[in-house]
Amino acid sequence: MRELELGKAFTLMESGPVVLVTTHDGQKGNIMTLSWTMVLDFTPVFAITTGGWNYSYAALRERGECVIAVPTVDLLDQVVGIGTCSGADTDKFSRFGLTPLPARVVRPPLIQECLANIECRVVEIVTPYNIVVLQGVAAHIDDTRRERRMVHAVGDGRFIVDGRRIDRRAMMAARLPPGV
Template sequence: MENLPIGKAFTLMEPGPVILVTTSDGRKDNVMTISWTMVMDFSATFAMTTGSWNHSYSALLDTKECVIAIPTVDLIDTVVGVGTCSGKDTDKFEKFGLTRVKAGHVRAPLIKECIANIECRVVDVIDGHGIVVLQGIAAHVDHSRTEKRTIHAVGDGTFIVDGRKIDRKEMMRSKLPSGI
């Protein structure tokens, strides 16, 4: 085995999919790219890392709500573009041709171009680690989309694309405790 600088160890453990997170402070909608995400247990509870360096962070904390929009690989350039400019001086919806769709439970908009959108409420913030915990309250999926592969950030400017699915549901069903 070859040694890897410890500062690059994070690139070995790819997180959940890259997401777009929309917020609305009541005056302006914004969208930010978040590359470090995870599902928490077998529920609609999610965690993401962000902080005051993101323009949307204050709206997220003030309103305690957002939308997780899940893009597919055909939106990779949009996802990277959204993540490399600030909503402070850019209308990212307009600049990247993203279509706002009114959400049913939160002020932040859904993004039509994404394969799925999850309306969320902020339930916890772990300041020392920049972790925001979200509770999903409504989910929307566009089954008509041809492209279904999501993208995952390695952390150094490279991405992994979901590939072939392998079905082991039956095998796992027999090993899981009842009720899951």
């Protein structure tokens, strides 16, 4: 094996799905792109990493709620575009042709074009690491959507797209929660 520059080690592990996170500051909705996400348990508890450098962070911190929207590969250019401009001076829904839908429990909107949307409330913000722990309170999926392949950031401007699924559910049955 050859040595890998330590500063590039994160590119080996940053392959969770790229998501869009919507917030609402009391005046308007906004969207940010995030690739640093984590499932914390089989229950709907998640973590995202963001901070003051993102315009949406203040709304997330002050309002304590968001929507995690899961885009598919056909939305990649919009996803990247959303991540390269600021909601401080851009209506990202309009600029990127995305449709905000009312959520069932929280104020931030769902994104109609996404495969799935998870409404969340902030449980805790771990300040030194900018980790936002979220509790899912409602979830939505578009079963009619033909494109279902998610995108995963490598961290260097390149992406991996979901491929063939391999089924080992029978082998893992004893470890899966009921109903999964």
